[in-house]
Amino acid sequence: MQYKSQAVAKPYFIAAIGLFVGQILFGLIMGLQYVVGDFLFPEIPFNVARMVHTNLLIVWLLFGFMGAAYYIIPEESETELFSPKLALILFWIFLAAGVLTILGYLLVPYATLAAMTGNNILPTMGREFLEQPLITKLGIVVVALAFLFNLTMTMLKGRKTSISLVLMLGLWGLAVFFLFSFYDPANLVLDKFYWWWVVHMWVEGVWELILGALLSFVLIKVTGVDREVIEKWLYVIVAMSLITGIIGTGHHYYWIGTPAYWQWWGSIFSAMEPIPFFMMTVFAFNMVNRRRRDHPNKVATLWALGTGVMAFLGAGVWGFLHTLAPINYYTHGTQITAAHGHLAFYGAYVMVVLTMISYAMPLLRGRIANSNKSQVTEMWGFWLMTIAMVFITLFLTAAGILQVYLQRVSDTPLPFMVVQQKIALFYWLREAAGVIFFAGLVTYLASFFVKGETKAITA
Amino acid sequence: MAQLGVASVSFKAENPPGDLAIWFFIFAELLVFGVFFIAYAVARSHDVALFDQSQLLLNRTAGGANTVVLITSSYFVVRAVAAIRRGDAQRCSGWLLGAIGLGAVFVVIKLAEFHAKFAAGITLSTNTFFMFYLSLTFFHFMHVVMGMVILTAVAFKARRGGYSAEDYTGVETGASYWHMVDLVWIILFPLVYVVH
């Protein structure tokens, strides 16, 4: 690494991976609970496991984004980080807050947690993905603002590049939209309307900027392609993301009680949301094709290409499958949704963070790339996790199609639980794939400890 | 050199005028509008009577005038590009300001149309026809405004001497975007205001 202060990224990456493991463990618990209903009941009821699984996902991705930003901004700005000390303090605060929150979910009944943490002052709890107590949410805001301050000060005193600008825009956007988690109108329609201003504007909005910036950074480093070429692609991709994604929010407004024109606006604009993802895939392959150097970190290149493909498949294709209003009418809130959600989150955000870690961690540990043996192990991890996730998605899609047909489309619709019983086979298959995914994750972890001759950093 | 000159006159230029990136946007925008137009046609086919009936309430004169305004502004932009190709930055800026002026005329006419509709109590929720009419024209309106902003930036840069006969890509870029805005309206007007 070029600047000493980039080293602060390391603890962030380690925490990210640790929380990722936790997330998957709870995923496995839930997968089993789908078919063995009272597994771990009452100690870890399904709804608690779900909160832990989803919240851990978001928090570890945030740790990943922060680590990536601390690594990228100094290098792009060609100056040391404004305050490495602040970065480390924030790390511990965020980690502590995260751990305490998860423990709160697990050890205390949710209503008690709400009472304990002052939810009566300003009620913000109880909504999906935003289950955190008020103090945790406030903590997140403080950590985010300080984080942004640190990086913005760094950028201001150094060089401004497209990558750093897009990354900071995405991160500032992330913070701004998170503020909507504090706004919970009494009117249920408005409640849901604004909920998406956090969720959609994150994953189908500003997070795509972060994704583009991270991917561009790694591609510049491993391919050596002209910065100007990559930056131009990045701008076009970002513009397409915003053009399609902002009004595309409407694809969440079909059935919640908002006016019917959202069914048109949401369908037309969100139908085009796959375009930036398609462009990212073409972009990634194009850059690698016309690379000017053969970077020794082969596995990082693999992750980068994989991100493009899987993000397009999960977010783009699977998203498109159920985005049009007439189709969504039948598939809304089914296993189709779950299938899309898993492949999209994994393909876009899990993979881009792992791409970044794959590229940066060796450098943070003093070498340009890991040993061949280590890289091969990591590649095994990549393939096991990715293929397993594809199968999870396929099984859930199959379950979803059956569910939609039996529960909604057929001339003699069956009740929810009856249908759940009928699609149980696919839940078992999904769990099996989940176990393989976990095996892939363990393999991935192992790669960090595989020895062998590493390549020195030259020039 | 003269021979090269001859060759370059008859030889087709490779890429479209302006920065290649703007052409990505242009086609992306055309795609969005195209899908919107098709959605309109499909929605119309489900309730032709409603669409024909509601269409009678539209101000076709305003729509027609706006078509003339945009086409003429596009022509002005063509003249502006021709001027900068000759190295005449001041004329270029002049023609662009003319185009922007016409754009402002479009904006005024359109706002008057919207005002009249809202005053009559028509909104996005009145019926499917008006949902499309208001959405399509508003969406297009935003692009006219964006185009005016772009042309203004280009006009001022030209006036300051930022472009020359050797380097006028920026002018062509802005021009191409404006033509796209005109192109979309050329389809929109007959489809929404006339076809019944």
Next chain:
Amino acid sequence: MRKNAQTAHRLRSSAGIWLLLLALTGMTISIGETGLGGAWVIGLVMGIAALKGYLVSGFFMRLRRTRLLWRLLMLGWLIGVVGTVTTVCLTAVK
């Protein structure tokens, strides 16, 4: 000299295109005024629109002088969108 002649030619032809576009617009407006409807009118009006689109994209946007790819993309859009829209409208005519 050659450049001036070329420029003059270009200016004359762009003015000509402009006038043609205005004339076609006038036709469309007139048809609108008559209140006529039905298959032939729809086809005619949208056909005029497609022609105008071709003129703007080909001459004003100078696509006629570019690589085939770009011309095909634009032509594809014109034919695809205007064609689809016209077809859909025509199938709805009773």
